[in-house]
Amino acid sequence: MIEETTIEYEKSILIGLITQHQDEEKSKEYLDELEFLTYTAGGEVMKRFVQKMQMPNPKTFIGSGKMEEVRTYVEENDIGTAIFDDELSPGQQRNIEKILKCKIIDRTNLILDIFAQRAQTSYARTQVELAQYEYLLPRLTGMWTHLERQRGGIGMRGPGETEIETDRRIVRDRIALLKKKIVKIDRQMEVQRGNRGALVRVALIGYTNVGKSTLMNVISKSEVFAENKLFATLDTTVRKVVIGNLPFLLSDTVGFIRKLPTQLVESFKSTLDEVREADLLLHVVDISHPSFEDHIASVNQILDEIKGADKPTFMIFNKIDAYQPETIDDDDLVTEKTKAHFTLTDWKQTWMQRENTDAIFISALNKENLEEFRKMVYDKVRDIHVTRFPYNNFLYPELYEG
Numbered sequence: 330m331i332e333e334t335t336i337e338y339e340k341s342i343l344i345g346l347i348t349q350h351q352d353e354e355k356s357k358e359y360l361d362e363l364e365f366l367t368y369t370a371g372g373e374v375m376k377r378f379v380q381k382m383q384m385p386n387p388k389t390f391i392g393s394g395k396m397e398e399v400r401t402y403v404e405e406n407d408i409g410t411a412i413f414d415d416e417l418s419p420g421q422q423r424n425i426e427k428i429l430k431c432k433i434i435d436r437t438n439l440i441l442d443i444f445a446q447r448a449q450t451s452y453a454r455t456q457v458e459l460a461q462y463e464y465l466l467p468r469l470t471g472m473w474t475h476l477e478r479q480r481g482g483i484g485m486r487g488p489g490e491t492e493i494e495t496d497r498r499i500v501r502d503r504i505a506l507l508k509k510k511i512v513k514i515d516r517q518m519e520v521q522r523g524n525r526g527a528l529v530r531v532a533l534i535g536y537t538n539v540g541k542s543t544l545m546n547v548i549s550k551s552e553v554f555a556e557n558k559l560f561a562t563l564d565t566t567v568r569k570v571v572i573g574n575l576p577f578l579l580s581d582t583v584g585f586i587r588k589l590p591t592q593l594v595e596s597f598k599s600t601l602d603e604v605r606e607a608d609l610l611l612h613v614v615d616i617s618h619p620s621f622e623d624h625i626a627s628v629n630q631i632l633d634e635i636k637g638a639d640k641p642t643f644m645i646f647n648k649i650d651a652y653q654p655e656t657i658d659d660d661d662l663v664t665e666k667t668k669a670h671f672t673l674t675d676w677k678q679t680w681m682q683r684e685n686t687d688a689i690f691i692s693a694l695n696k697e698n699l700e701e702f703r704k705m706v707y708d709k710v711r712d713i714h715v716t717r718f719p720y721n722n723f724l725y726p727e728l729y730e731g
């Protein structure tokens with residue numbers, strides 16, 4: 330059902346709001362991320378439209394004047410896709426389609442589409458397909474009539490394409506079937522996980538594109554796919570790693586993102602079992618990203634949802650090579666020092682020091698501070714191991730050397 334197609338970059342526009350909860354700066358950050366998602370999905374952003382509103386218009390998300398502006402632009406510039414920053418209700422989506430007469434995609438739809446493109450194993454594909462059908466179900470009525478669904482491209486890889494005449498019952502049956510299939514694979518995976526025996530389990534987690542797979546590769550000398558696009562990793566990879574003489578299992582997991590579609594959290598729950606069953610979490614953060622604190626908050630929120638929040642966790646601040654604070658000239662007496670001006674040393678004295686003594690600053694790419702990282706992980710894994718198997722504690726010396 331999920332098709333992989335190579336497509337040319339599709340001409341797209343982005344539409345977002347500035348609200349009480351989301352000031353101009355936040356809105357820009359969100360749209361930057363949406364643009365990155367669009368690019369990852371195979372689209373090129375031609376223009377952004379932003380409107381100041383108390384709350385979204387219940388019928389058309391943005392107001393009618395703005396909509397007219399968008400409509401003219403779409404028509405004059407032959408835009409194929411309009412991408413909205415928030416989840417649209419089925420009704421909003423239909424109304425907007427009628428006005429703009431191009432594909433209308435929301436953030437959830439876009440993320441689902443990227444997942445569909447990137448799912449490699451049959452397990453990941455099944456999970457994505459389930460999420461897509463669940464997204465589709467409330468949107469079935471009248472969704473397809475005024476659209477050229479055959480065109481393909483962003484948001485069209487998936488159930489929608491061939492299911493024009495599908496009714497809810499068929500979709501519900503399909504959902505039930507996919508759920509059964511997932512339960513079956515889950516059981517097999519549980520057995521596999523059980524077979525891994527007594528090794529301590531460590532999981533790399535974090536926002537998408539922070540460098541989890543890159544770190545996995547340098548630590549385990551493996552070759553997990555890493556690239557500068559969102560959601561490069563969809564399947565969990567597990568490697569046996571030995572530091573000193575201490576073996577443990579390290580897993581690389583799917584990246585998190587803010588407003589992760591609930592359907593996806595649900596259907597990826599089993600992938601996230603890896604996280605839930607880990608003894609130690611390594612929360613990787615891209616410190617060179619201007620919104621890294623928001624990213625941490627999103628990850629913690631999802632961890633909470635999947636009940637992984639109370640695990641021992643190390644914060645790994647990655648990409649220190651790319652970290653560049655803004656500077657204030659000596660003769661500039663106007664500009665106030667903000668977080669954007671913090672040096673790494675400044676950062677280390679903030680909440681990072683107060684709340685997380687278990688934090689480390691590295692560059693996975695340039696292999697900076699990796700020895701320190703190894704030692705930190707070694708000490709913790711050793712502690713866990715020794716607590717669990719006190720009888721072979723003599724195997725692992727107190728201090729890790731080299």
Ligand SMILES: Nc1nc2c(ncn2[C@@H]2O[C@H](COP(=O)(O)OP(=O)(O)OP(=O)(O)O)[C@@H](O)[C@H]2O)c(=O)[nH]1
Nearest residue numbers: 538539540541542543555556560561562584693694
């Ligand atoms: N400058 C810099 N770039 C890095 C570093 N570590 C990783 N990257 C780059 O960041 C991008 C994302 O890296 P990945 O390892 O794929 O990130 P990920 O967290 O696994 O991403 P997803 O699987 O998409 O969630 C790649 O282009 C890496 O080369 C680092 O320490 N410094």
Ligand SMILES: [Mg+2]
Nearest residue numbers: 541542561562
């Ligand atoms: Mg990855």
